[in-house]
Amino acid sequence: MDRPAISDYGFLSDCRSGALVGRDGSVDWWCPDRFDAPAVLGRLLDARAGHWRLGPTAPGRVEREYLPDTLVLRTVHHTAAGSVAVTDALAAEPGARAHELGLNSPAVLVRVVEGLTGRVPMCLDFAPRPEYGLLTPYLRELPDGGVRAEAGPVALVLRGGVPLRADGHRVSAGFAVTAGQRLGFDLAYAPAYGGVPARLDPVAALADTVAAWQAFRETHRYHGRYAGQVRHSATVLQGLTYARSGAVAAALTTSLPERLGGDRNYDYRYSWLRDFAMTLHALWVAACPDEASRLFAWAARSIGRLGDAPVPILFGLEGERDLAEHDCVQLRGYAGSRPVRIGNDAWRQRQLDVSGEVVSAVWRLRDYLGEPLDEELREMVVGLTEQVAATWRLPDRGMWEARDDERHYLTSKALCWVTMDLAVKLAPRLGGGVDLPRWTAVRDEIRATVLERGWNERVGAYTGAFGSDELDASVLFLPVVRFLPATDPRMRATIAAVERELGTPDGLVRRWATDPGGFLLCSFWLVECLVMAGEPARAEAIFERVLGYANDVGLLAEQVDPTTGAPLGNFPQALSHIGLINAAWRLTDPTGG
Template sequence: MSRKTTYKKLEEYGIIGNLETCALIGKDGSVDWCCFPHLESPSVFAAILDVERGGHFIIQPSENFISKQFYIEKTNVLQTAFETESGSVTLVDFMPVTTKRKNGFLVQYFEKIKNLVDKPGIHHNERSIIRKIICTKGSVELKIEFKPRFNYARAIPKFVVLQNGVIARWQNHTLFLQSPIPLTILDGKAKGNFNLKEGEHIWFVLRYGSTTIKSAKECEELLQKTLDYWLGWVHSCEPSKCVFEGPWHDIVVRSGLVLKLLTHPETGAIAAAPTTSIPEEIGGSRNWDYRFSWVRDASFTVQALYNLGHVKEAKDYLKWFIDICRHKSPSKIQVMYGLHGELSLEEEELEHLSGYQNSYPVRIGNAAVKQKQLDIYGELINAIYETTRYGEDISSRDWDSIKEIVDYVCEIWNTKDAGIWEVRGEPQHFTYSKLMCWVALDRGIKIARLKRFDANLSKWVKNKEDIRYTILERGFNKKLNSFVQSLDGDKLDASCLLIPIVGFLSFNDPRVQGTVDAVVKYLMNEKGLVYRYDGEDGLTGKEGTFTLCSFWLVDTLTLSGRIKEAEEIFLNVLKYVSPLGLLAEEIDANLDRQLGNFPQAFSHIGLINSALYLGKAKGKEQMGPSPIGIANE
C-alpha cells in the first residue's frame, strides 16, 4: 500500500498514550488523531475526521509497502512492520509514562477547570510521542510528513526550521519535532526523506510545550522505562488458575491496558473513548464526543478492574463517584463530567471538518450532559454499595450524601427521562430507568441496615415496592413475553437483560428467560451481534449492533446456566476484535467492520466481565468478591 487520501478502517489503528492523552496511529505509520495536552483538549492531529484538513504525522516507506501492527507484549508500546521490495523497517511508537501522584495533591472536582497546563503543584507527564525507526533487512527509502493543525484544524501553525528539527507554533501552543534529518516547509507542512540500511535506526521526538533536545540514549531510556511501567502494571497470573483462562485471555489483558490508557491519573475518572464523532453509521449524523466520564456502568467497571488485579484503579474510580455524591445535591448530579471534573461540556459542531468518511457533523462537547437520566442514581448508589464488598468503609459524611440521593429517588422515580441511551426525542417512562431507581433504593436499604445508619427505611421500602409493582405490571409485555423498553410499550430493549443481574428477579424466572429469548429472536442477528433496541429514538439514520449489549446477553445466558449458547455468542463477537485487540462502540453487521468511537471503554469492560462470568461458570475463582449477579442471587 502507499499513502492515499482515503480513510482507514478503525481496525487499522493502534492506540498509545501517556495517561493524560492518547494518539491513534494507522498501520501506514500516520498519527491521525491526537489531542494535547489532555485527552479532551483540542486536537493537533485530526486526519481521522478530515483526511485533507485534519492534520497528521507520517513516517512510512517512500515506495509501495505492506504493513502490520502489533504491541510489544503486555504493553502499550506499538510497532508497525513495513515490508518493501528493497527491505524491511519497523516503526516503534510510544508515549513516555512518567507521571507520579504528588503527595497531598487533591484535584478540586467540579470546578470549571479550563486549562491545567501550568497549574502550580501538578506534576505532568513527558508530553511527547517518540518514534524509533529501525531497518531490519536490506535498504529502505522513507519519508516523513509533519502536518499539525491546532484547535481541531481551525488553525494552521507558523513553522520555524531549526538545525535539529522544526517548531510549529500557534498562540501559546508549541509542538517541537526533533528530527535527525533536515526538513523543509512546503504547503503548511514539514517534509523530509531519508534512507536506512540494515542495522541502522534513528529517533524522531515530538514534544508538546517544550523544545528540549532528547539524546538517543535518553530516548532509549524512556522506552525502557515505559516498557517497565506497563509490564509492572499489566495483569499477571498463573494461566491455569486464572479466571480469564481461555482463548480470550490475551484480549482480556489488552482490554485492561486500554482502560488504563483512558483513566485519568489524578481523578480516577475513565473516559468513554479517546475520540469524538466516529460515526455509528458511515455517512450518518450519529456522531458524538466520548472524551468524558459517564456515571453509568460504574459498578461493572470496578468489577472488571478489580478482577484483573488493578485494585488501585478500581478504588480510585469508586472514590471519584463518592466525591460526586459528596459535592453535588442530587438534582445537580450530571450524567457525565470532564476528566478533571468540568461541568460545562457545551456541544458544538465543527462545520469545517468533513467527518470520518464524510460522516457529518463533527461534534465536540456533548449536549446529553444536560439530560435527565434517572438510571444514574442507581449506578451511583450501587457503586458505593460495592465499596463495602471491596473492603472500603462508608463514612457518616458519605452517608448523609447517599441518604439525600435515595430520598430524592423516592420523589422522582415516577417521572419521565431520556433513558440510558440518551435519546434526543421526547422523554419517556423507560423501564431501565425505573429498574435503576429500584437499585438505588435496594442498595440504600442494604447499606443502612448493614452499617446501622439512620434512614427513613419505611419510606424507602414502600417506594421500592411501588417501583417493583410498576415494572412487573407495566414494564412486562405479555404478548411478547418480555420486558420492554418503556412502560406500557411494545419495543424491546437490550438493557432489560440487566434485570436479573442487578437482583430484581432471579435468572430462572420465566419473565427473565422470556426476555432473553425475545432479545435472541428479535434483537440479535445471525452473527450473534445484538442491537440496543427496536423502534424510533428521535434521531435520523441507523446504527450498528451495540457491542456492550452483545456482552450483556452473554452474561445473562451464562448466569442462566445456558453456557454453551453464551460461549458461542462470545466467541462470535470476538471475531470482530481488531488485530490489536481493540473494540469500538458498535459493529456494522452488514459491512463486518467496527463503527463508533474507538476504542470504547464500555465495550472492553463488557468483554472483561463476560470472560469473568464464563470463567466462574467453569469453576474458576475470581480475585474479589462474587461478581454482580452471582452476589445478588
C-alpha cells in the same frame, strides 16, 4: 487521501491523552493536553486537519502488535526493499510505574524506527493543524535540528535522528534505514508561551514507557477464562483513565458515526458516571482495584452536594459540569459524516439509572473502601439514594440518551431498585441519617411497579418503556444487576425475544429495531444472560464470534455493521471492553461472584 477504516487504527495512551496511529504509520488523532482537549492532529475527521506519517515510501505488508501488557505499538512493514519496524508510544514520565503513569506526563509522542532487513526508503511527513484544523502554524527550524510549530495557544517541537526541513506549512524528510540501524523521533507539546520542551531520548523514553505499563502486571490478578483478552481490555481501560483525577473517558474520539454519512455523531471524550461505575466493576474482575478510594473520591467531588436538580450524568475529566455542545463546522467528518460535535448536551439530561450503577460499584468494592465509608462517599451514597426515593416515578431519557421525549424506561426503573436495594444493604456502613424503613418500602414499591408495568403481554416480553411495544436490548441488563434471574419464565422469554428480533446470526445485538449496528455491550450482556440461563456452550460460541470483531490489535469500537463487520462509532470504546471482561468472567463463574 483514501479514508482508513476505523479498524486500521492502534491506540496509544499516557493516561493523560491518547493518539491513534494507522497501519500506514500516520498519527491521525492526538489531543495532547488531555483526552478532551482540542486536537492538533485530526486527519481522522478531515484530511486537512493534521497528521504525522512515518513509514516506508513504498507500500507493503503490515504486521502489528502491542508489546506485552502495554499500549506501546510495534508495526513491522515488509516491503520489496526490506523490512522495518516502527514502535510508537506516548511517553511516560521518567521513572513512573503503573498508577504513577499520567500524573505528570510530559506529553511527548515518541517513535523509534529500526531496520530489520535490507535497506528501506522512509519518509516523514508532519503537518500539524491545532484547534481541530482551524490553525495553520508557523514553523521555525531550531539550532538542534528540530522544528518548532506555533499557532494560537499551542507549541509543538519535532526532533529526529535525521535532518528535518520546514517546507511551507509542513515538515518533511526522506531517509533510508538499513538492517540493525535505529533512529528515534519525538514530538513534544507545550503551551505556546512557555519555553522549548526539553528533549527526551526517544529510545530511553520508549524503554521507560514499556516498563511503566508492564508494572500494571502486579495488579492483574485475573485467573479466569480468556485471560489474555481480559488483561488487554483492562489495559485499554487504564489507557482511557485520566490519571490526574481518576476519571474514565468513554472513548478516545468524537463524532465517529454510528452510521456512515449519518448525523448520530457524538463526543465521547468525557466521563459518564455509568461508564465510570461499570469500569470499576470490570477492573474488580481484571485487577486488584488498589485505587478504588481515589477513584470514588473523583465521583463524589464531581457530583457535589445533591439538591433538587437531577443527578449529573457526565463530566469533564476534572469534574467540569457544563459541557455545552457545538459543531466544528470546518471539519468534514469521518466519511463525510456531519456534524462533528465538541461537547455533549447529554449533560443536561435526567437519566435515573446512573445512581444504581454508582451505588452498585460501591457495593462491589465495599471491602476496599473501609468501614464505615469515608464522609464524602457516605454523603454521596445517601444523597443518591434520597434522590432516587424522591424521583423514581419521573420519566427520563434512559441509558441510550434519547434526544426526543422523556419516557418511563424500564431499565431506569430497575436501576432505581438497585440503588435502594444496595443502599439498604450498605446501611451499616453509612452511619446516621439512614431512614431504613422508608428506603425498604420504596425499594419494594419500585420492584412491584416494574414487574407489573414493564411486562407487555402482547409482545410477550419486558419492553423498553412502560406501555411500549418496542423491544430494547437494555433489558438484558436486568439479570446482570440481579433484578430478575435469567431463569425467570418472563425474563427467559424476554431474552429469547431480544435475541430473535434484535440479534444477528453472528451474535450481535442491536439496541432497538432501527439501530444501524450491533451494539457490542449488548452482545456481551446476551452472553451473560445465556450463561445465567443455563446455556453456557451457546453463550461461549457467541462470545467467541463477538471477539472476532476486535481489530488486529484487540481494540473494540462501540458498534459493528452487521453486513460488513466494520466497526462503527467512537473508538476504542470503554463500554465494549467492559462488556468483554464481564462476559469472560461470567463464563468463568456463572454466579459472577
